[in-house]
Amino acid sequence: MLPATKALTAHRSQWAEVWRRLKQNRMAMAGLAVIGIIIFTALFAEVIAPYGYREQNLTRIADPPSREHLLGTDDLGRDILSRIIFGARVSLQVGFVAVSIALIAGGTLGALSGFYGGNIDNVVMRCMDVLLAIPSILLAIAIVSAFGGGLVNVMIAVGISNIPVYARIVKASVISIKEQEFIEAARAVGASDFRIITKHILPNSMAPIIVQGTLGVAIAILSAAGLSFIGLGIEPPTPEWGAMLSSGRHLIRRSPHVATFPGLAIVITIFALNLLGDGLRDALDPRLKQ
Amino acid sequence: MYKYILRRVLLLIPVMLGVSFVVFTIMFFTPGDPAKLLLGERAPESEVQALRTQMGLDDPFAIQYGRFLFNALRGDLGRSLVTRQPAALELVNRFPATLQLAAAGVLVAVLIGIPIGIVSATRQYSLFDTFSMIFALIGVSMPNFWQGIMMVLLFSIMLRVLPSSGYGTPAHLVMPALTIGTSSAATITRMTRSSMLEVIRQDYIRTARAKGLSERVVINRHALKNALIPIVTVVGLQFGYLLGGAVLTETIFSWPGVGRLMVDAIRQRDYPVVQGGVLLLALTFSIVNLFVDILYAYIDPRIKAQYK
Amino acid sequence: MSDILLEIKNLNVTYSTQEGVVQAVENLDLQLKRGESLGLVGETGAGKTTTALSIMQLVPAPPGRIETGEIWFDGEDLLKKRSEEMRRIRGNRISMIFQDPMTSLNPVLTVGFQITEAITLHQNLTAKQAEGQARDMLKLVGIPEGRVDDYPHEFSGGMRQRVGIAMALSCNPRLLIADEPTTALDVTIQAQVLDLMKRLREEFGTSLLLITHDLGVVAEVCDSVAIMYAGSVVEHSTTPRLFETPRHPYTRGLFNSIPSLDEEVPRLKPIKGLMPDPTNLPSGCRFHPRCPQAIDLCSTRSPAHTDLNPEHHVQCMIYEGLVPGPDEPDAGKAQEGE
Amino acid sequence: GGAETASEHPAKRNNAETLVVGMPGDPRSLDPHRTNDQPSSRVKKQIYDTLMYQTSDLTVTGDGLAESYEVISPTEFAFTLRQGVRFHNGEELTSEDVKFTFERMRELNAPAAFLVNALERVEIIDDYNFVMHLSFPFGPFITHLAHPATAILNKTAVLAAGENYGRNPVGTGPFSFVEWRAGDSLTLSRYDDYFRGPAASERIIFRIITEDTQRAIALETGEVDLIYDVGPNDYRDLAALEEIKGFQTSGLTTFYMGFNAQKKPFDDVRVRQAINLALDVEAATQVAFRGYATTAKGPLAPTVQFANTGLPGYGHDVERAKALLAEAGYPNGFSTSIWTNDNPVRVMYAEIFQEQLRAVGITAGIEIVEWAPYLDRTARGEHDMFMLGWVAVTGDADYGLYSLFHSEEFGDAGNRTFWSNDEVDRLLVEGKTNPDPAAREAAYLRAQEIIFEEAPWAFLAFRDELNATRDYVQGFEPHTAGHHILYQVYNN
Amino acid sequence: MDRATQKDPILSVRNLRQFFETKRGTLKAVNDISFDIYPGETLGIVGESGCGKSTTGRSVLRLVEPTGGNVVFQGKEVTTLPRREIRNFRRDAQIIFQDPFASLDPRMSIAAIIAEPFEIFNLYSRTERIERVQELMSLVGLSSRLANAFPHELDGGRRQRVGVARALALDPKFVVCDEPVSALDVSIQAQILNLIQDLQDRLDLTYMFISHDLSVVRHISNRVAVMYLGKIVEITTYHKIFTEPRHPYTKALLSAIPIPKVGAKRERIILEGDVPSPINPPRGCIFSGRCPFVMDRCKEAAPRLHETEPEHRVACFLAHNETDQPE
Ligand SMILES: Nc1ncnc2c1ncn2[C@@H]1O[C@H](COP(=O)(O)OP(=O)(O)OP(=O)(O)O)[C@@H](O)[C@H]1O
Ligand SMILES: Nc1ncnc2c1ncn2[C@@H]1O[C@H](COP(=O)(O)OP(=O)(O)OP(=O)(O)O)[C@@H](O)[C@H]1O
Ligand SMILES: [Mg+2]
Numbered sequence A: 001m002l003p004a005t006k007a008l009t010a011h012r013s014q015w016a017e018v019w020r021r022l023k024q025n026r027m028a029m030a031g032l033a034v035i036g037i038i039i040f041t042a043l044f045a046e047v048i049a050p051y052g053y054r055e056q057n058l059t060r061i062a063d064p065p066s067r068e069h070l071l072g073t074d075d076l077g078r079d080i081l082s083r084i085i086f087g088a089r090v091s092l093q094v095g096f097v098a099v100s101i102a103l104i105a106g107g108t109l110g111a112l113s114g115f116y117g118g119n120i121d122n123v124v125m126r127c128m129d130v131l132l133a134i135p136s137i138l139l140a141i142a143i144v145s146a147f148g149g150g151l152v153n154v155m156i157a158v159g160i161s162n163i164p165v166y167a168r169i170v171k172a173s174v175i176s177i178k179e180q181e182f183i184e185a186a187r188a189v190g191a192s193d194f195r196i197i198t199k200h201i202l203p204n205s206m207a208p209i210i211v212q213g214t215l216g217v218a219i220a221i222l223s224a225a226g227l228s229f230i231g232l233g234i235e236p237p238t239p240e241w242g243a244m245l246s247s248g249r250h251l252i253r254r255s256p257h258v259a260t261f262p263g264l265a266i267v268i269t270i271f272a273l274n275l276l277g278d279g280l281r282d283a284l285d286p287r288l289k290q
Numbered sequence B: 001m002y003k004y005i006l007r008r009v010l011l012l013i014p015v016m017l018g019v020s021f022v023v024f025t026i027m028f029f030t031p032g033d034p035a036k037l038l039l040g041e042r043a044p045e046s047e048v049q050a051l052r053t054q055m056g057l058d059d060p061f062a063i064q065y066g067r068f069l070f071n072a073l074r075g076d077l078g079r080s081l082v083t084r085q086p087a088a089l090e091l092v093n094r095f096p097a098t099l100q101l102a103a104a105g106v107l108v109a110v111l112i113g114i115p116i117g118i119v120s121a122t123r124q125y126s127l128f129d130t131f132s133m134i135f136a137l138i139g140v141s142m143p144n145f146w147q148g149i150m151m152v153l154l155f156s157i158m159l160r161v162l163p164s165s166g167y168g169t170p171a172h173l174v175m176p177a178l179t180i181g182t183s184s185a186a187t188i189t190r191m192t193r194s195s196m197l198e199v200i201r202q203d204y205i206r207t208a209r210a211k212g213l214s215e216r217v218v219i220n221r222h223a224l225k226n227a228l229i230p231i232v233t234v235v236g237l238q239f240g241y242l243l244g245g246a247v248l249t250e251t252i253f254s255w256p257g258v259g260r261l262m263v264d265a266i267r268q269r270d271y272p273v274v275q276g277g278v279l280l281l282a283l284t285f286s287i288v289n290l291f292v293d294i295l296y297a298y299i300d301p302r303i304k305a306q307y308k
Numbered sequence C: 001m002s003d004i005l006l007e008i009k010n011l012n013v014t015y016s017t018q019e020g021v022v023q024a025v026e027n028l029d030l031q032l033k034r035g036e037s038l039g040l041v042g043e044t045g046a047g048k049t050t051t052a053l054s055i056m057q058l059v060p061a062p063p064g065r066i067e068t069g070e071i072w073f074d075g076e077d078l079l080k081k082r083s084e085e086m087r088r089i090r091g092n093r094i095s096m097i098f099q100d101p102m103t104s105l106n107p108v109l110t111v112g113f114q115i116t117e118a119i120t121l122h123q124n125l126t127a128k129q130a131e132g133q134a135r136d137m138l139k140l141v142g143i144p145e146g147r148v149d150d151y152p153h154e155f156s157g158g159m160r161q162r163v164g165i166a167m168a169l170s171c172n173p174r175l176l177i178a179d180e181p182t183t184a185l186d187v188t189i190q191a192q193v194l195d196l197m198k199r200l201r202e203e204f205g206t207s208l209l210l211i212t213h214d215l216g217v218v219a220e221v222c223d224s225v226a227i228m229y230a231g232s233v234v235e236h237s238t239t240p241r242l243f244e245t246p247r248h249p250y251t252r253g254l255f256n257s258i259p260s261l262d263e264e265v266p267r268l269k270p271i272k273g274l275m276p277d278p279t280n281l282p283s284g285c286r287f288h289p290r291c292p293q294a295i296d297l298c299s300t301r302s303p304a305h306t307d308l309n310p311e312h313h314v315q316c317m318i319y320e321g322l323v324p325g326p327d328e329p330d331a332g333k334a335q336e337g338e
Numbered sequence D: 001g002g003a004e005t006a007s008e009h010p011a012k013r014n015n016a017e018t019l020v021v022g023m024p025g026d027p028r029s030l031d032p033h034r035t036n037d038q039p040s041s042r043v044k045k046q047i048y049d050t051l052m053y054q055t056s057d058l059t060v061t062g063d064g065l066a067e068s069y070e071v072i073s074p075t076e077f078a079f080t081l082r083q084g085v086r087f088h089n090g091e092e093l094t095s096e097d098v099k100f101t102f103e104r105m106r107e108l109n110a111p112a113a114f115l116v117n118a119l120e121r122v123e124i125i126d127d128y129n130f131v132m133h134l135s136f137p138f139g140p141f142i143t144h145l146a147h148p149a150t151a152i153l154n155k156t157a158v159l160a161a162g163e164n165y166g167r168n169p170v171g172t173g174p175f176s177f178v179e180w181r182a183g184d185s186l187t188l189s190r191y192d193d194y195f196r197g198p199a200a201s202e203r204i205i206f207r208i209i210t211e212d213t214q215r216a217i218a219l220e221t222g223e224v225d226l227i228y229d230v231g232p233n234d235y236r237d238l239a240a241l242e243e244i245k246g247f248q249t250s251g252l253t254t255f256y257m258g259f260n261a262q263k264k265p266f267d268d269v270r271v272r273q274a275i276n277l278a279l280d281v282e283a284a285t286q287v288a289f290r291g292y293a294t295t296a297k298g299p300l301a302p303t304v305q306f307a308n309t310g311l312p313g314y315g316h317d318v319e320r321a322k323a324l325l326a327e328a329g330y331p332n333g334f335s336t337s338i339w340t341n342d343n344p345v346r347v348m349y350a351e352i353f354q355e356q357l358r359a360v361g362i363t364a365g366i367e368i369v370e371w372a373p374y375l376d377r378t379a380r381g382e383h384d385m386f387m388l389g390w391v392a393v394t395g396d397a398d399y400g401l402y403s404l405f406h407s408e409e410f411g412d413a414g415n416r417t418f419w420s421n422d423e424v425d426r427l428l429v430e431g432k433t434n435p436d437p438a439a440r441e442a443a444y445l446r447a448q449e450i451i452f453e454e455a456p457w458a459f460l461a462f463r464d465e466l467n468a469t470r471d472y473v474q475g476f477e478p479h480t481a482g483h484h485i486l487y488q489v490y491n492n
Numbered sequence E: 001m002d003r004a005t006q007k008d009p010i011l012s013v014r015n016l017r018q019f020f021e022t023k024r025g026t027l028k029a030v031n032d033i034s035f036d037i038y039p040g041e042t043l044g045i046v047g048e049s050g051c052g053k054s055t056t057g058r059s060v061l062r063l064v065e066p067t068g069g070n071v072v073f074q075g076k077e078v079t080t081l082p083r084r085e086i087r088n089f090r091r092d093a094q095i096i097f098q099d100p101f102a103s104l105d106p107r108m109s110i111a112a113i114i115a116e117p118f119e120i121f122n123l124y125s126r127t128e129r130i131e132r133v134q135e136l137m138s139l140v141g142l143s144s145r146l147a148n149a150f151p152h153e154l155d156g157g158r159r160q161r162v163g164v165a166r167a168l169a170l171d172p173k174f175v176v177c178d179e180p181v182s183a184l185d186v187s188i189q190a191q192i193l194n195l196i197q198d199l200q201d202r203l204d205l206t207y208m209f210i211s212h213d214l215s216v217v218r219h220i221s222n223r224v225a226v227m228y229l230g231k232i233v234e235i236t237t238y239h240k241i242f243t244e245p246r247h248p249y250t251k252a253l254l255s256a257i258p259i260p261k262v263g264a265k266r267e268r269i270i271l272e273g274d275v276p277s278p279i280n281p282p283r284g285c286i287f288s289g290r291c292p293f294v295m296d297r298c299k300e301a302a303p304r305l306h307e308t309e310p311e312h313r314v315a316c317f318l319a320h321n322e323t324d325q326p327e
């Protein structure tokens, strides 16, 4: 088989290069490993968690960590470790779905306004200015108030309130890529706008998007936790970390573990996502290359 | 320059219209009847209905929105459905606390973020770089309400050096400002670091070194000013974010800010306060950003030239 | 006082990168006489800038590192100086102009300030006097002194490069290093700037190390030329001699690659192949893979210095008598495969 | 003097003149005709007086603004006002103010107007004498005249302040209004001409501290002297401290889980009883309130007048519950949902019940609905089961039963179970209108028996009121309805 | 070099204008230029940075929409082609870009870049495509093992070969070479120049060769057009432009080029000042501000591009006959 065969179709790219650079960043790899572990436990929560996330034991309320309950029990006598493990599922889901929503909507808008400029750009960007000017947590609260709480609505609310961030980033990178010669080169061989956007511009604007996305997952998880704190979160007994933390805050004096462990779970996850995001930023940005 | 500022100020108008429209629309579709909330659970249906009619809540969306706009343009945001006070007054009462907290938070973030960012950029990949980034990242990773509670445990209960909640004296400001400041600090550190790294690579820094300037002068005089633009941008954005985003911190520390008022107002369907509040926050945010843009011009003569 | 102003002996500079260690400068020897202008010519990546930065001791570290060598300037080894002492030399006795006038001035400071800064730093002048001197320098390079308070973006490329020259000459340095000062400029502007540099050099008596890849510029400005390839100087002579009788196969190849303005050549005769990978230099003579005269020996033994005469040095085994020389001066196959 | 304000109090304090009270909610308005929320009432209680006086244990005495009253007929009451009572603005209290107050209350459609909706008009005899005419006999009328919402306002002051009266209240109470920093604090100062004599403290600062834990910490660190509504978890911690005095008293609040009695399967009394039996309310209450509550056996807290304390309670009996369900045609249970708002205690109950119902085969989802739509939607009967509480603020059974169980009160008015029973309807009207206490008692006891049997609710708990003070605070006596009287309270 | 003048031009440009609206006003990047290119020849275009060379190339190919004028390619009007037919036009007219680093999509493999035109025009079967890519790669002297490589793994010279291969993929008849060698080192530059020349012979191509380097242009072109500030100031054969330049700007340009010969003494004309902004071009002759031979009339009226002798057109009053009228 001719060597060109593979290359003709597979748009393998410098991801290998990025990965190589990322691998040399020990902090980022640590972050990635932590995220990997969390995703793994989330996927196999049923197998890993010692108890069910809703299993109550009303005689063992807020027990401190012990051999049966490694991280103790919560205000309903449920195993905190198990709830954290199941909660990873919810929190990560909220984070990723919310970012996806923001990214797809914001990305499309940003790409269009960056690519076509002019009036489309004006209209889109004014709309983004509007969304940006409204504090995102208030926007999320208002949306949840309007359409009700629950996992799906929380994800949508957090997603919507983050749209302008992605619209701006995508627009900025589309504009800078649009000006590059290879776009003109593609046009010179007859490529359509659609092809140019999808095959050339978007793949090349992935770097800042991925970085922002990684950090955005962290922000979304925190936002959802914040909504839970206000009481607008996800229905119980679904173990969402923010809700766990917030319901444990009343016990903070005598049974600090109830709020501390979910809090740590959030801190560790956000921390890892941030490490990874920073690492990706360095790895993806050739200018930062040493 | 003045023309530019004027144009930007005029541009605020459509943005504010948009903001009011978005908020009005969301609130319009939010279930919960303010008339009923106003009259209490026990009011007979007929009275509720009468009040609804009187408040114009049964009018079509366009008319309600039009009326709101018309009144808002005359500076009348209506009266709070909850307290019966003019919504504008309610907001104005709370605004100083919000500004104070946001400013203090940004100050904390800047005082932490910029020096750390600079030092870790000039010593990229050093131990200091690593540790300060970890430190900054921990700040951003902690949920505000959790951090707040932890700080209260430490400073109010164990050390007994700071009041646990409330508003008024500088001592009251310390913990709330630290809580929100540390979460912004990471962003600012990050931006400072990458912006400085970018600038340090520039030819003109090499030129400055080639003149024989000391490293300190090179960094402070030549690099920092150039690196400042993206930093100022994030500082502005953070300030805007803190204006309305400090809800949780305000709740933890019983801080009488607009954010908490807004959350209560949303939940109590206090439409005039919600609308007025979001407009106020959005306007402040936009003005801060305008301010940032003007600041650019003072930092960077190239930008100033564009505005001419 | 010797008439040699700058002498570099056996300089080795490396960069450690993720791809491996780049041997940017390798066993480089170079001499520059007082009042002389020396052209340092080579293709991209040959190590010209690194050499210049080594003299200034501005090689970015990490990743760069001056491994071994001596850089004698006015009787002192610069590499032995403490950083504080070196700072006092930089911008004062040695100064430097960089390639890209668009980026080498600080965009947020006025040009006046940027010139004055160097003057106040190195000379015992009051701020007023320094500013006066800055105005004089601007006038000297043909910029109206009224523009001291303008910012770089308000100048064209050529004017910015003149500002760079004014800044470099403001402390009347012994040695001026110019790293491709006109590469980014248009020919007509380049002509203006080169003209100015020639004039000022004569006026100030400054020695010049002019880095370029343009042999035309060298012919116009320099007294002598050093040709660099893969980190070392492969040929060094006075300009007329080198242009008339280039000896090193690489130097000859260079001349053959240039389309001529006044001769008609139907086809160019380029050097085959590419610059070697800097992390993986060929063994023996670094040029042997591209050399039309190369024999097996070239890939195993490094050529030594040969003085063809006191003014013409070359590093090639042809002149050590180990390798047969070219029958015809030019050979080299045109279209390179792969 | 009003120079010193809330902001100047130091972090640690034991200031004899100023009493600092930590309160969870921000008052909405100090105009009694605008709101009837607890935080406002707690402040109004200090600023205003009512015609009748109610002690902290809910005994109504003749010690109010009315020196005496006389029942002319079941619908006519003649009152004599105390003479020489002055409002904070210096004006003397007259019948005119009383008349004005009640008329305004009706006109403005005040949230608490229902308390006195039996009142037809106030007839002024002279400055100190007036007659109240009712449109129908109303048993709890005199009790209601002790409710802070019926406080007497000063006509001049109200008319002068107009819409802004809520921030410029003028009463006859022991404290006059000084300053209100929205969201932060509210300052009152001693009214020296108070008709009962000057109050014990010179100044009261109410601080709004919304978070339970933070309020407790503020008391512990001495930033405040007295806190209301201590969280159950915090109460345990505080009670353990020497320098803190805890006050655990029975309250008027009933917690319940209502069934939509017009919707299948809850239209079947057996299902409702089965659920009552299936729930281990005792255990759940223990968890939800950390023990600071009494398990409910009927709809009224024992502190409420005419509460039936003889009801046996359902107890926890899974087998019987299953049997009843089978009898009702649901041997394998069914699927349903529990609605609640985001009140943590209710959510906790819901979570526990969800698990306990599983044991009898009932699968219940939990749906958290925001307060405003929660009231709306439960009023429309969209729910299956819902968690709610009720405070019999007046301490009278009428308040505690009528709107919750009378069939005329479906929906918004209070009966969100849509359960109706003719006999109960009749008994509740009897209790409401019969001026004879003994007759009222008989009617209410019977009504409660029927309600217990018919089980439109799962009866959950009567919450204890938890308050705490620093040890140096003297004279604090919790008010059963939560409108604590601070007249006699001071820092020693 | 024996251009058949009797042949019809393959490309004929008339009064081409390309203006850009900018914040500071209308930028006249290309301002009313006309020229012809004949089959098989190379027209060189030289001029200083910003004089409109690239813009000319781009508007001829309709990569930007010209503001005015006509471009006729093989007898067809290009400026009014409907969108769909532009695609077909692209099969015949291609471009090689200046910057071999920026003109290749960094996320596509070499083979994918070269095959992109096939994909767009849906040409060939899969296997044929692969073969065709191999063919093109060997045509431009790229080893087939580089097919799977990515642009960043290649040096400038090889990248430029990829750019050439892409431009040739659709078998064009006409190629705009926009400074294809200016980013390259001399030894590599010579290799690419040779390649471009060889391909012209083998594939019968017509070139418009843009460069700021007169010696390169001279080496490769049959005729040369000199541009200044959006206008052509002189156009003639490669020979004449060096032996008998008529326009003062051309003369200055020639004299400014440093010649790699010691003692190559020439009369140097050093122009004062910078190229003026194309937003506010000088009145009259665009070169009048810097022209060493400026006359009063130059500041009043602009000289037309006038045929002073066969094959030689100059826009300068000095080169015109006395009877010549300003336009
Ligand atoms: N900061 C750096 N990090 C890593 N490698 C470097 C660095 N600077 C230069 N190099 C490498 O060192 C070698 C010599 O570079 P140098 O810049 O000295 O060459 P040059 O002759 O000035 O080239 P040019 O003509 O492109 O300016 C090159 O291979 C280059 O890639
Ligand atoms: N898309 C555009 N929008 C605005 N101005 C443009 C645009 N493209 C080119 N210009 C301007 O038009 C003028 C001519 O540009 P062009 O790129 O054609 O010059 P050039 O001769 O190719 O220069 P160079 O040698 O630098 O490539 C310049 O002033 C340039 O800034
Ligand atoms: Mg260099």
Ligand SMILES: [Mg+2]
Residues within 6 Å of the ligand: E053, E054, E055, E178, E179
């Ligand atoms: Mg160009």
